[in-house]
Amino acid sequence: MSLTAAAWQQHMERHLDPKVGVSAIIRAVETEGIDAQLDGTFMPEGSVKDMLLYAFETACGSYDHEYVKLFLTWCVVLGRSAEADPRWHSTWLQSKGKLLPLAHGKVVGDTTLAQGWLDDAAPDCARMVLASREVAQGSTALKGSYYWGEPEQSDYLYAVQYALIAGDIAAARELLRVRRSFDRVKYYYDWFSAFVDWLPGAEKVSVSADERRAQFDEFFDEARNPNWDLHNDLQLGGVGGNRMHLRFRLAILRWLYIEQRPITGYWRDIIAQISR
Numbered sequence: 001m002s003l004t005a006a007a008w009q010q011h012m013e014r015h016l017d018p019k020v021g022v023s024a025i026i027r028a029v030e031t032e033g034i035d036a037q038l039d040g041t042f043m044p045e046g047s048v049k050d051m052l053l054y055a056f057e058t059a060c061g062s063y064d065h066e067y068v069k070l071f072l073t074w075c076v077v078l079g080r081s082a083e084a085d086p087r088w089h090s091t092w093l094q095s096k097g098k099l100l101p102l103a104h105g106k107v108v109g110d111t112t113l114a115q116g117w118l119d120d121a122a123p124d125c126a127r128m129v130l131a132s133r134e135v136a137q138g139s140t141a142l143k144g145s146y147y148w149g150e151p152e153q154s155d156y157l158y159a160v161q162y163a164l165i166a167g168d169i170a171a172a173r174e175l176l177r178v179r180r181s182f183d184r185v186k187y188y189y190d191w192f193s194a195f196v197d198w199l200p201g202a203e204k205v206s207v208s209a210d211e212r213r214a215q216f217d218e219f220f221d222e223a224r225n226p227n228w229d230l231h232n233d234l235q236l237g238g239v240g241g242n243r244m245h246l247r248f249r250l251a252i253l254r255w256l257y258i259e260q261r262p263i264t265g266y267w268r269d270i271i272a273q274i275s276r
Contacts, residue, residue: 008275011226012061044082045106051075079111102138122263132162150184154240
């Protein structure tokens with residue numbers, strides 16, 4: 001067993017602990033109902049994301065655990081309900097303002113990924129393109145350096161990754177041409193932008209598949225460890241957002257562009273990359 005696999009096994013023991021783990025979430029949903037997870041919230045994207053990541057976190061340690069399908073199902077139900085919720089035009093609009101596309105795009109993206117995983121199929125590309133466009137729009141909606149910190153810079157890269165998951169390399173490259181600094185996520189951005197530059201179709205760039213694999217895995221092998229803690233160096237920056245979600249997105253990208261395999265029929269293998 002690798003050190004990473006052993007670390008995930010220990011992580012799973014905490015994750016499934018009946019006192020502090022996801023069992024408490026399950027009891028709450030079974031008592032209150034899944035739609036109650038949206039009641040009173042100004043962050044529908046957070047509730048949807050949580051269900052997806054509970055499934056992912058469980059699957060990293062035990063892919064066939066009953067909680068995986070349960071949380072994916074709840075993610076899809078909650079996400080579809082959130083997408084149809086009239087509060088996008090009332091209280092959520094009032095609370096989020098120009099950030100509304102960011103929240104809506106994340107709901108669409110996570111719901112689409114959960115549905116694809118649940119069906120063991122590729123996610124709907126049109127919906128992933130929509131999610132990418134909305135997350136990019138929302139993350140750059142507010143002007144001024146105060147509103148372009150680590151969370152916003154990370155969210156923008158989230159949008160680029162959604163475009164890649166949809167298979168649109170050209171759109172991903174276009175998004176990366178934005179005239180903005182990524183100084184708060186420098187290490188992450190430099191690595192990721194190099195990865196995109198090295199994908200097939202780039203002008204004046206010729207690298208082998210082995211070179212692309214080595215470049216990708218330099219970061220991925222750090223990120224997939226459940227005990228990963230990115231450098232606390234202001235020159236390197238952080239990664240922003242949820243690291244579990246980042247692992248999830250990177251696993252999909254690695255499968256598509258490093259292993260160069262289709263998603264349909266291979267979700268087990270995609271997730272297995274994390275704890276190998």
